[in-house]
Structure formats: C-alpha cells, structure tokens
C-alpha cells in the first residue's frame with residue numbers, strides 16, 4: 556500500500572499541482588494507494604505517526620518540501636516503513652542529497668517498479684533538554700540559523716519562491732543579518748573533548764552536503780551511520796564572512812582558514828545566551844543542544860539506480 560502525504564502549501568502551492576499531475580498519470584492508476592493532505596503545521600508528523608504504527612507493506616510518499624519530510628520523519632514510530640519523496644517545495648535539499656531525480660511521474664515509476672531502497676541515517680537533537688527530535692538534512696546554530704529565520708519571516712520569500720528564486724531570498728536575508736549579527740561564545744563538547752570558542756559565527760551538522768536550496772555547505776558530507784561532519788566558522792571578520800558565503804556557491808568556502816570541518820559521533824553545544832538554530836529550514840532558539848545520529852536507518856525508495864546500495 557502506498558500512502559501519499561501532500562503539503563498543499565509547499566512550494567507556494569506547487570505540491571498541489573504536482574499531486575494533481577500524479578493523479579492523472581497512468582502509473583498512479585495502477586497503484587493501491589491512499590492520500591492525505593496536511594491541514595496545519597505539524598500535521599505531517601501526526602499522519603506519519605498513525606500510518607507507521609502498523610508499518611507492514613507500506614510506503615509513505617511525501618509530496619512537499621524539506622519542512623514536510625522533516626515532519627514525516629519526526630512522526631515515524633517504525634523504521635520498517637519505506638519512505639519516498641517527490642520534491643515540490645522551494646528548496647528540496649533532501650531530494651538532492653538522496654539522488655532523487657526526474658519528473659514526478661518518473662520518480663513514481665521508480666518507486667513502484669524499480670523497488671530500490673537506500674538506507675538513510677537521520678540525526679537526533681535535543682534543544683534545552685526537551686525530548687529528542689530528528690533532523691533530516693542539517694542542523695545549524697548561529698549565523699546560518701539567523702539567516703534562515705530572517706528569510707522565513709520575510710515578505711519577499713513567498714514571491715521569490717513562486718518565481719523559483721528561493722536562493723535569492725536566502726542571499727537577501729544573509730546581507731540583512733550580516734549588518735547586525737554578532738558572533739557568540741559557545742562551548743562545544745565534540746566526542747567528550749571540550750572546546751570554548753569565544754567568537755563563534757556558526758556550527759552546522761549535515762547528513763548530506765546540500766543546504767539552503769542547493770548550496771553545498773559541507774561538500775564532503777556523505778550519507779553514513781554513526782558519524783556526522785560538523786562545520787565550524789569562528790574568529791573571522793564580518794567582511795570575510797561575506798566573502799566566505801559568496802564562495803559557498805562555488806563550494807570553495809572550506810579553504811578559508813577560519814572554517815573547520817571535523818567529524819564526531821556526539822556533539823554537545825552550550826552557550827550563556829540563547830542561540831538561534833535551524834533544523835531543515837525551521838528555526839528556534841536554545842542555549843544547549845545534544846546531537847547524535849539515529850542508530851536505525853530509514854529506508855528511502857524512488858532513488859536513482861546509481862545511488863542505491
């Protein structure tokens with residue numbers, strides 16, 4: 556049984572058009588399927604929780620953006636269920652990271668005909684000691700989270716997303732946040748080794764390279780169990796941060812001496828003040844967080860042959 560979860564708001568309404576095209580396709584008519592539209596923020600999580608309570612023989616097909624797949628993964632109570640993703644959001648970094656390519660109908664055909672599955676290890680995090688939540692693409696603390704927050708709040712984001720210029724809204728937010736943002740003091744405990752960074756701009760952990768609608772924030776990130784890469788930017792001038800972010804688009808920002816890329820199995824972040832954070836583009840604030848990888852992989856289907864393992 557294939558169960559679609561569609562976010563009608565994703566991609567400024569694009570998910571509705573994508574799902575309507577899917578329903579008109581020949582492949583959809585052959586499928587034993589059901590569908591649910593999300594009706595409010597967090598509804599994707601509630602639907603996924605209910606479906607995955609009885610996972611046998613089921614595949615959830617998410618039609619939406621990174622926020623929708625984030626909700627669905629957070630709702631899963633079993634990793635036995637298969638997950639497929641048809642990108643219809645404005646960023647779609649999860650699809651890039653997993654090698655989900657092609658037109659919606661082609662992806663649907665791969666889901667039902669190729670039957671290939673790839674394990675994917677999502678991340679766990681806590682914020683201020685509250686229950687464990689999951690991140691699918693990345694979690695970031697500091698400057699990048701402040702940018703994501705400003706972009707999410709902006710009036711121009713919807714308009715630019717509708718024109719397919721989602722990354723431009725990120726760039727505008729970046730310049731705006733750069734004007735007022737001040738680096739923070741953070742204590743990092745990386746696999747039990749403590750470091751105090753007095754002038755820390757950002758710390759980002761990624762399950763695959765893509766971020767902010769196609770930027771390769773950690774170009775070397777690979778889908779793997781147990782270990783995650785973390786990128787730290789600290790002790791850098793404002794103007795150099797701007798230069799650094801321009802080079803993110805070329806993937807050469809990691810050559811700056813102020814950029815460190817490490818690997819860890821656990822990371823604890825603490826700060827005296829509240830730090831902005833973003834998980835898969837959704838934002839919040841906290842003064843402590845613990846990050847690790849979920850032990851069991853989730854099973855992703857609908858991927859390109861070259862990516863299947």
Ligand SMILES: Nc1ncnc2c1ncn2[C@@H]1O[C@H](COP(=O)(O)OP(=O)(O)OP(=O)(O)O)[C@@H](O)[C@H]1O
Nearest residue numbers: 565566593594595596620621622623644645646647
């Ligand atoms: N019916 C709804 N009304 C309002 N918001 C909704 C509804 N259903 C889901 N949402 C919210 O929509 C938000 C945005 O969804 P999503 O991130 O998938 O799309 P996007 O922002 O266009 O894509 P991306 O994150 O890839 O840029 C999610 O955080 C989700 O909670």
